[in-house]
Amino acid sequence: MGYVEKVRLLDYWKIQDTALQSEFPRSRLVLMVDRRLLVTNGPTVKLVEHKFADLRQKLGDYGLQFDMSNSCLLDAVEEDEEANLIPLFGTSIDAADPPEDSPISKKDVLKKLGDSLGGRFTDVRMAMLTIGEERQRNLLAKFQSLTKWAAVYRRCPKCAAALKMRTSKSGAECVTCQRVYYPTFSPVSITLITDPTNEHALLVRHRGSAGGVFTAVAGFAHSGESMAECARREIAEEVGIEVESIRSLNMSQPWPMPDSSLMVAHHAVAKMDQKISVCPDELETAQWFSREQVRQALDTTLADPFLKKLPRTLDDRQTLHYIPPVGAIAHQMISQWLNGKMERSSL
């Protein structure tokens, strides 16, 4: 089946509850338990997929169940031996806490469950940052976004009546006023700022982020803004400088945390003699770095992709040691800049 047919089948499954429900028993599934994602062991991080019957049995061994209510439609994938397409679902369940007098902790139970399912459970943010394949990251972004959205959109914001959620979790209709709501996510501009000589980049440290990690400036678009206006405003709000030119790069990434967004990459040029004044609610610091400093941070990050050797002392936490890992669009933007692939803005 070709790409066009696949896209149209997915579109059909999204809105036809009965058709999708009848596919559920032959679907494949990826799993979150207690909001932690099942991924492969080893250095190459991937989602672990299970066949429906296999997952039902292995979870059943631990007294856990799933059904369509806690599952969302992620994709249409080929069945093992045949060319038929079947749904790929993301299912998110909660594990009951063990009794207080239990000799086994919940953490141990999840460790064993992970072993039985051929993987381990990890934090969703860490998974987004370390999964190598774009398609898999985007499936995880969809899984996390739809799961969170479906947990919130239970009542009509206009009339407070119940919302009837689609099986796919791609929309919900008010049972009273018939208004349809779709999963909400917002465009975000993420901008690598360089100086006019293109030899320096301005990177920032977010409040509460891992020690020593610096990244590009990002922020949600507001109603009525173009992406370029969004980038210009966010840079002014967050670091207090004006940029001379803004150019969109050919890169974007869905990102589900803390709120669902679609990050769109930009490059801006700013003079280095402007006084930086960071927005203290969001940022700890913003600083200009040379190519050499940034390249060293890239090398450190690639050598320690799971950020296990993050600096602990306060001073060191505020020094550039790392950039975001490979899964983040900021990593790709910074790498491209270092590799000379991001030519100066032509605006």
Add this chain to the structure above:
Amino acid sequence: MGYVEKVRLLDYWKIQDTALQSEFPRSRLVLMVDRRLLVTNGPTVKLVEHKFADLRQKLGDYGLQFDMSNSCLLDAVEEDEEANLIPLFGTSIDAADPPEDSPISKKDVLKKLGDSLGGRFTDVRMAMLTIGEERQRNLLAKFQSLTKWAAVYRRCPKCAAALKMRTSKSGAECVTCQRVYYPTFSPVSITLITDPTNEHALLVRHRGSAGGVFTAVAGFAHSGESMAECARREIAEEVGIEVESIRSLNMSQPWPMPDSSLMVAHHAVAKMDQKISVCPDELETAQWFSREQVRQALDTTLADPFLKKLPRTLDDRQTLHYIPPVGAIAHQMISQWLNGKMERSSL
């Protein structure tokens, strides 16, 4: 006051209800009555701004009132003589119907009200399509988006308790669970598809659109998609073909109808020998046109910017006569392509 200070002041007004309320009596305002926008007369379409006291008096002459509850914050603008910044609000009110036995129709009343306010009332879509300045279009997009959003988001989608709307209409907080909701709008890919020789473009006619108007393929991004994936999927869904390469252009536009969106421009290349199969729910037709055919439609559109001579017969309605007017990003994309500014994708 510089750009950085202005941006930070707007950010402050957005969340500080009391501060913004105290600015209201010295604000400036743009106006919708019965969902129609007040714009200037004459060939150059602009928003009409009024001082608070002036608008209050002139509306009062017609028995109409406004207050902060039906106003949203659009921008910070300079006061006439001073460098002080004051808020620019958009206010949207409903006019009561005249009594049944009234000799004057509502349409006539609005005509007179428009005269008194130095303009005329027009459909928001037509205003978006014909306002020449990007800043003014984006202000209108914000006005329309925030007004519609604030009318819907009255109750918490999670717990159904009342939402407390900010004075600026930039957010609303649940009085019970404290969850904060922000105006929703979605990224949309809009893609000009050309053939590998770059001499032909694929344009589409939407169901229910004005007769003889053809445009680029567009559609809402779904959760978990990059913009390029969105463009690829929408093209498959709507016209049934696969594209070889997709490149983002340096152009985007907020668009508030029918739902609020942020349109991001792309260019894709597709072979012309693929069978086109349009999605009948959305499109009437999709066809390849030569540069010459598209240039002629651009000329017709520029010569009749208000689309007053649209074809009426069924056959003629399905023939390429017009492209969208200057206010639409599709117009800019098609113009750039005709002017050779959209070089072939390098992907």
